[in-house]
Amino acid sequence: MDLPPSSPKTLSSIKDRSFNRATLTDDGIMITSQGHCTADGECGDLQSKHFHGCNHSTGSFQSSPSSCFETTSLISCVTCLSDNNSVEHRNRRHSNHSIDTAGLLNEDLDEIPYSSVNGKLMVNTVIPYGRILYAKYLENPNGYTDNSGPASPNRSTDNTPQSKDPDAVNVHGLQTKSDDDLIEEQLLNDDDNRDTPVTTTNAEDGESYHLIEITFAKPRRHDVVPKRLTLLISHFSSSPETNVVEEIMRRSYKNAKINRSVLVIINPHGGQGKAKKLFMTKCRPILLASRCPIEIAYTKYGRHAVDIAREVDLNKYDTIACASGDGIPYEVINGLYQRKDRAAAFNKLSITQLPCGSGNAMSVTCHWTSNPSYAALSLVKSVESRIDLMCCSQPSYCKEFSRLSFLSQCYGIIAESDINTEFIRWLGPTRFELGVAFNIIQRKKYPCDVWVKYVAKSKDDVKVHYLEQKKKTRTELEAYFDDNSQLEETTNTRVSDYETTEEDFKLKFPLEDGVPDDWEKLDSSLTDNLGIFYTGKMPYMAADAKFFPAALPNDGAMDLMVTDARTPVTRIAPILLALDKGTHVLQPEVIHTKILAYKIIPRVQSSLFSVDGERFPLEPLQVEVLPKICKTLLRNGTYVDTEFETM
Ligand SMILES: Nc1ncnc2c1ncn2[C@@H]1O[C@H](COP(=O)(O)OP(=O)(O)OP(=O)(O)O)[C@@H](O)[C@H]1O
Helix, strand or coil: CCCCCCCCEECCCCCHHHCEEEEECCCEEEEEECCCECCCCCECCHHHHHHCCCCCCCCHHHHCCCHHHHHCCCCCCCCCCCCCCCHHHHHHHHCCCCCCCCCCCHHHHHHCCCCCCCCCCCCCCEEEHHHEEEEEECCCCCCCEECCCCCCCCCCHHHCCCCCCCCCECCCCEECCCHHHHHHHHHHHHHHHCCCCCEEECCCCCCEEEEEEEEEEEEECCEEEEEEEEEEEECCCCCCCCCHHHHHHHHHCCCCCCCCCEEEEECCCHHHHCHHHHHHHHHHHHHHHCCCCEEEEECCCCCHHHHHHHHCCCCCCCEEEEEECCHHHHHHHHHHHCCCCHHHHHHHCEEEEEECCCCCHHHHHHCCCCCHHHHHHHHHHCEEEEEEEEEEECCCCCCCCCEEECCEEEEEHHHHHHHCCHHHHHHCCHHHHHHHHHHHHCCCCCCEEEEEEEEECCHHHHHHHHHHHHHHHHHHHHHHHHHHHHCCCCCCCCCCCCCCCHHHHCCCCCHHHCCCCCCEECCHHHHCCEEEEEEECCCCCECCECCCCCCCCCCCCEEEEEEECCCCHHHHHHHHHCCCCCHHHHCCCCEEEEEEEEEEEECCCCCCEEECCEEECCCCEEEEEEEEEEEEEEHHHCCCCCCHHHC
16 A cells, blocks of 8 residues: 555545545435635546636636535436346336437436536435445545546556557467556556545544545446546444445445456457457446456457357356357357356356447346446446256257257248348348348248247236246345345355256257157148247347347246248238337237247258357257356346336
8 A cells, every 4th residue: 555544634624625525325425515625726526627627716616615515406316327226116217218229228317417517526416336336445536537538647657558469369369468457457456545444534523534536437428437536435334443445335236246357258350340449448447447357358260259168267257248249148158068067167157248249139138238338337236147048959969069049049031031141241230120021021931840848828828927937036136135234245245046057957858859748739830831930038139129028037938939921011010110119929910928948840941040140050950948057147137127017
């Protein structure tokens, strides 16, 4: 620690008067009074000095310093941004919202008056714990600074990171020490102050204040960016021993792991070549500000992520974050599956996505956003949760390894539109919609035979199953969140979680055993004229395509949707147009059920299957659910609300 040992001070100290005072509330850190200007015209809030060039000789609050205390009294919406703390409240508030293209709820941006024109934080402003990334004690703070800016006054110039080749990678594709590591080291070195309280006593009321720097995620345009803020924080506690910084961190990471160690896998070709830039500019600042140790691996060839996951050192990471589309999480899951210690791998690592590709269904579903910076915030704040996977077997590969699918399998119109339009990849997501429209107009049909093992057959049964499972999950989550007093101090997460064993990977319905007697065959008049066959485990297949609104993380079932190619275009068009709302599953022309397993035997000469967006061969395909096999990070412990309940 480079600061001198501190002795208690009083608030009559001129310097201390320059900082905003704040206190801890249930929802966040609330500004209780604004800092004064010092005798020499300096203000503790650097935004005034560095970003607005505030000159206090002309500033309005200097002429009447006390007016700040009286005139600004805005109570901001805290629970709206407090991602961790109130699942119920959040779901209630936002039940009528859908995700917009930036993945933001616009009200979030507008409701928090973080700073007024003169750079001061308004009294009663609350910085929600859900937005706080880090806190530490401070003795010589410089106030409100921009972490993402080039010249941070809080940083020693000696420590300025040296620029090295950011693409330098070792044999495993892991990045060698570069500017990322140096910035990370610098941030970690900053931690010296974390445990050392600097106490200041208010001579007037005897209350104890601590000079604390917090780093929080602040909305800026469509993103969140890390910002630092220095506050004099008082905390009323029965115990004088209370470490306020530890308390802030505990509340800020209530159901999440602090300092999650992350292996980031970047597909440099993902998102039409934008993945690396998106990660570096939008996600990395949030992860670093949260003091997450990160290592980066770049994929150098197709399916490289399978190899990386197969060889990854389980002891080094808690999370694999795929800065990519949905293709890389699919590969990571399959790489882990091919390991000898796969149960240990799935128990140790959470697989998540930072949405930097063209298809980002996992992030939309799990982080409730397709915005990379918000997804990074969700990554550091989310609850580790179990999800079901689907195990796919076909004759050509299942003797070696079956394939795990986390998202979907499809055959027919959707599969062809997804895969056979790759040659117009430059069109982005539009290529998929064009492909669907083209195939529907042609009324292309895809004959096949299908057998299923039902969990909920009729649409009414599906609703009942959904409501029951949702209620069960809600009860479990409430118990989980209430159980915080029993959390392990160091990790802030519950230790006794569900554990996968090798037994869980054993298939109940191996391909070679044929179709079991209790499976039902779908009506041949339908399957002879099949248009779409689509199974899924996540509600969103893209930001605006809520294909499976009844999908749940671990209900032990996958959703199946089937359509008949003979359905008139005048009926199928409105069905497809209802995809953004998810109400297509209610239409009589759409079959929607919940199943545990299925077998499909195609009866066409040339076509394909698409599994999680990957091309699979045109062979019999048998799939079953592997319950709770994989760990991921879910915002508030749930998938994004699809409003299926009220449909
Ligand atoms: N360096 C590389 N060279 C070639 N292919 C790669 C490379 N890295 C990854 N890939 C492949 O790119 C595919 C797509 O990856 P990803 O899902 O991240 O991208 P995307 O932007 O969403 O694209 P898509 O539209 O194909 O889904 C994967 O099959 C992966 O194996």
